[in-house]
């Protein structure tokens with residue numbers, strides 16, 4: 057894609073060429089746009105699409121996806137922002153073009169960190185799901201073909217043979233017979249989202265998917281393609297942003313930053329905490345997920361992998377230096393009768409790794425609530441996860457009692473948990489713990505919990521203030537970037553801070 | 565059998581790696597017919613040496629290099645990692661980020677320590693013949709699904725040497741699976757969910773997926789003898805309270821009364837089933853009846869997989885025929901035809917097979933003319949390791965057959981053009 061300076065140099069296409077460009081109201085975005093657009097249009101498209109995706113996110117939270125209300129509101133939003141949504145409408149060229157280009161612009165802005173990518177992919181998937189759901193039946197085959205997805209429907213004989221199994225496996229099917237249902241047979245790996253939750257029948261390496269569920273396959277394919285594309289985009293950004301497109305850089309930064317929180321990987325706070333403070337901090341300022349990990353570690357002198365990751369990165373985020381982290385873990389593990397040598401050889405590597413000192417040298421980012429709540433649920437012997445999400449209500453209640461939360465507060469929290477509002481429940485806990493009426497922030501990250509708590513406890517003298525405010529003003533690019541890695545670093549100001557911090561603390 | 569003393573390990577390992585380790589078969593496995601260039605050469609091995617010295621990123625050009633290196637280092641433990649884009653031994657010389665794990669067998673690790681909340685005989689690293697049935701059930705359930713549901717043909721099950729089993733799925737297409745699909749497979753195969761803070765760890769939906777139904781059918785074959793007799797899971801108040809915690813409140817009073825009157829876990833279990841089905845007919849919403857019965861059976865018997873081991877392509881797993889440094893037992897392949905008979909306590913230890921070898925050697929000492937090569941190749945054959953190597957060879961045969969089939973198919977295709 058080319059971005060021209062000021063003037064419009066848009067190509068105008070003749071009617072039939074135009075419909076050949078975009079045969080459907082939805083697309084898989086296989087080809088990037090090739091036309092030139094102005095910086096102003098670029099910016100407007102970016103903003104409109106962010107608005108759209110933000111609406112997609114909000115609607116997904118406030119409504120059940122797929123309900124009439126959800127569908128209607130989303131359709132209204134698409135119409136308002138002039139993006140394509142329905143097949144068979146008169147001249148849909150412009151909305152489809154807007155859809156196409158704006159999607160690719162946001163790829164640039166949202167490829168830059170894991171959290172951004174995850175958010176973007178999620179909203180784009182919900183959007184595609186909606187558009188597919190209103191696609192007329194007779195267009196489905198066409199769309200699949202144009203998107204290079206070909207599925208084979210099984211014969212009636214094959215259907216009858218497995219009728220009971222297919223029905224028992226597919227929640228979307230009701231009734232005792234398959235009758236008119238079309239069943240597709242596809243390699244199991246392509247049906248990841250269905251089989252992982254046992255929502256499809258598997259036999260000899262194939263998934264037997266009813267038409268109603270085929271959308272899951274399409275979304276899966278879409279996700280895979282999109283996340284691969286984002287990785288590629290990330291690597292090509294330095295090229296894209298060569299001299300003439302310098303102006304895009306702040307714009308991209310801003311677009312990405314506006315809708316995700318801070319990632320708390322910064323090392324600004326490193327060294328501000330001493331190890332003997334941790335016990336106290338764990339009861340006063342840690343969110344329940346970390347408090348529980350800390351307690352388990354002190355009691356068992358051991359944590360399994362999931363716990364070590366979740367807790368270790370959190371500690372890094374609140375300011376433990378690498379040396380402190382090594383000492384902290386070693387102390388506990390050795391107390392748990394681990395041979396100090398074994399620690400050095402086994403765990404110390406991982407800790408150094410998580411600080412980016414070994415292996416790929418990627419700097420691991422502390423986990424966000426979303427990540428903790430949605431991925432890698434704890435199993436037997438694990439203490440990680442989010443207590444609001446991963447504890448039986450009864451046990452959660454006991455835990456909160458032991459934290460001296462009032463019975464009234466506990467009931468409120470349990471109600472929120474019942475409604476699956478885990479983070480809001482955690483905010484409530486925060487308010488109880490600090491005796492404030494309104495915590496005044498919306499919780500997205502355990503480290504945020506910690507910083508906000510410290511801010512209150514330290515009476516507003518916020519030593520860490522600079523690090524919890526997302527950078528709103530993009531830094532002007534200070535140095536002319538020469539190699540790919542430094543160009544990337546300057547793309548994302550928080551990332552840059554990160555690198556500086558690491559350098560400061562570990563080079564000397 | 566010779567008892568194993570870990571103080572002898574260094575000496576025993578020397579002998580084991582010089583005369584007994586089945587290098588030829590081992591290489592034949594990991595070379596996969598040499599179909600993909602550098603497949604063996606780019607494979608990571610890691611060694612754990614004495615005093616837990618751990619060295620990663622070992623790789624070898626061929627069988628003899630592997631042999632020499634193992635005999636030089638005498639590792640306490642050998643792990644197998646992924647096939648990388650470059651030789652792991654040279655990973656430092658490759659441009660940052662270019663060194664990538666590309667393929668690996670899909671592996672599963674089932675460890676008895678994960679069952680501590682449902683075992684009454686032992687805990688943590690200990691196992692006994694009573695709880696070993698958990699592993700037997702695990703193998704049958706997982707193996708059936710891998711074979712029938714996923715269509716995987718080449719599954720090697722291995723005793724870990726101490727308290728669990730590993731599975732290596734080696735089909736060509738499987739070795740290429742992404743880590744997302746690997747996690748998906750583990751999720752499909754997982755039913756017991758939740759950590760120490762969740763009491764009820766199995767929740768079945770109204771519709772029972774064929775995978776679940778078939779798993780329950782397998783558990784049914786073992787449940788009475790294993791859980792009700794062996795583990796005696798309803799033996800006394802303390803143990804049945806744990807089970808009542810999984811049962812809807814409204815049934816508690818009645819069951820408490822009944823349980824006290826009964827003589828055995830068997831009787832109590834019958835009561836529980838009856839009561840559950842009684843409640844089911846007048847209660848639509850609460851899942852009682854067979855669901856409740858099944859949920860309990862699954863919580864007590866269904867395999868618990870460690871997702872982290874299976875998910876990562878670059879995750880290392882203890883190699884077959886490695887020695888367990890604590891027990892001295894060899895990590896041997898398990899014959900799927902005889903899973904029920906597999907006895908972890910009958911698995912040879914390094915001491916026992918070295919001892920057997922010494923007896924043979926002294927008997928044959930007169931026969932000086934025997935060449936070194938000959939002695940080496942037949943070393944294990946006269947020891948308790950032989951039947952296990954045989955199982956391994958059968959597995960390799962099947963791999964070879966598939967490969968030949970593939971080649972034929974390809975050449976047929978070519979002929980068509």
Ligand code: SF4
Pocket residue numbers: 343344345346424425428429441442443444478479482500501502505
């Ligand atoms: S909501 Fe977030 S901070 Fe609170 S316990 Fe859960 S994961 Fe931790």
Ligand SMILES: [Zn+2]
Pocket residue numbers: 683685686690691692693694695696
């Ligand atoms: Zn036991």
